[in-house]
Amino acid sequence: MVDRITPASPELRDFYSARTAWRSKxxxxxxxxxxxxxxxxxxxxxxxxxxxxxxxxxxFLPSGVAYQGIDIAPEFAGPDVLIRDISQGxxxxxxxxDFVFCIEVLEHVPNPFGTLSEFHRVLKPRGVxxxxxxxxxxxxxxxxxxxxxxxRQGHMYGWTRQTMTRLGEMNGFRLERSGGTxxxxxxxxxxxxxxxxxxxxxxx
Numbered sequence: 001m002v003d004r005i006t007p008a009s010p011e012l013r014d015f016y017s018a019r020t021a022w023r024s025k026x027x028x029x030x031x032x033x034x035x036x037x038x039x040x041x042x043x044x045x046x047x048x049x050x051x052x053x054x055x056x057x058x059x060f061l062p063s064g065v066a067y068q069g070i071d072i073a074p075e076f077a078g079p080d081v082l083i084r085d086i087s088q089g090x091x092x093x094x095x096x097x098d099f100v101f102c103i104e105v106l107e108h109v110p111n112p113f114g115t116l117s118e119f120h121r122v123l124k125p126r127g128v129x130x131x132x133x134x135x136x137x138x139x140x141x142x143x144x145x146x147x148x149x150x151x152r153q154g155h156m157y158g159w160t161r162q163t164m165t166r167l168g169e170m171n172g173f174r175l176e177r178s179g180g181t182x183x184x185x186x187x188x189x190x191x192x193x194x195x196x197x198x199x200x201x202x203x204x
Contacts, residue, residue: 009085012110015154017073020053022153026186028056031103031132031196034181036060038200039130045098048090048122051105055080068097087111090118097122103132104196107155116171120203129173129201132181133159138195140184164199173201 035057041047043064049057052069053076061067069081070090077083084091087110100119109115119129134141136158143149159167165175180194191197 009087009110012085012087012108013072013074016108017075019154020073020075023053024186027182027195030182030186030188031198032057032060034179034198035101035103035130035132038177038179038198039099039101039128041065041099046096047099047101048092048097050086050100050102050119051108052076052081054078057101057103068092086115086118090122092122094121095124095127097127098124099128099130101130103130103198104134106131107133107157107159110156112157112167113171116167116173120172123203125203127203129168129203130198131164131168131201132196132198133164134196135180135191135194136160138184138193140195161197164197168199168201172204174204176200176202 041061043062046066047061047068049055049067049069052071055067055069055078058067058080067080070084070086071081072083072085074083100123102119106112106115123129134155161178168175177200178191179198180189180191181196181198183189183193184195
């Protein structure tokens with residue numbers, strides 16, 4: 001039996017608890033649609049959603065999916081959402097899931113390499129990882145860097161397509177496809193100008 005709430009790093013927990021109301025529903029919908037389209041999750045598949053918040057991704061998946069969310073903020077605790085700091089590991093056995101979704105989370109975790117290693121561990125053979133991270137070449141990121149605007153979103157890392165591909169390979173994943181999400185504000189756009197990039201990896 002897994003505890004529904006596991007204590008997190010106080011600094012990480014408090015930072016994200018204070019930002020539980022920070023969201024753009026339009027941006028979330030566009031991310032979820034793109035992620036679901038790349039994933040192609042069949043009915044009956046087992047899905048682990050990292051950084052699930054209130055489980056909004058589930059509405060974009062087929063009925064009959066066995067869904068489990070994880071989030072760090074206790075405010076999102078629920079029947080389908082386990083409260084856990086994933087930097088302390090994922091509390092599920094090896095080979096538990098067909099799909100792992102990690103939408104705009106990896107840039108926030110202290111140890112991205114170890115986190116991908118945990119994703120690989122809990123995925124079944126040939127399991128699929130759907131990973132979304134901010135595009136470092138998006139105009140907003142460039143302006144923030146040029147004018148040295150302090151980060152307020154808790155971003156600790158950034159990846160190009162090349163470095164994301166390499167990070168995946170070093171953890172036993174092969175990149176199959178990728179695509180952009182939206183411009184800012186949420187207007188559909190191709191990957192080069194997109195606010196974030198969604199990657200589809202397969203466990204090798």
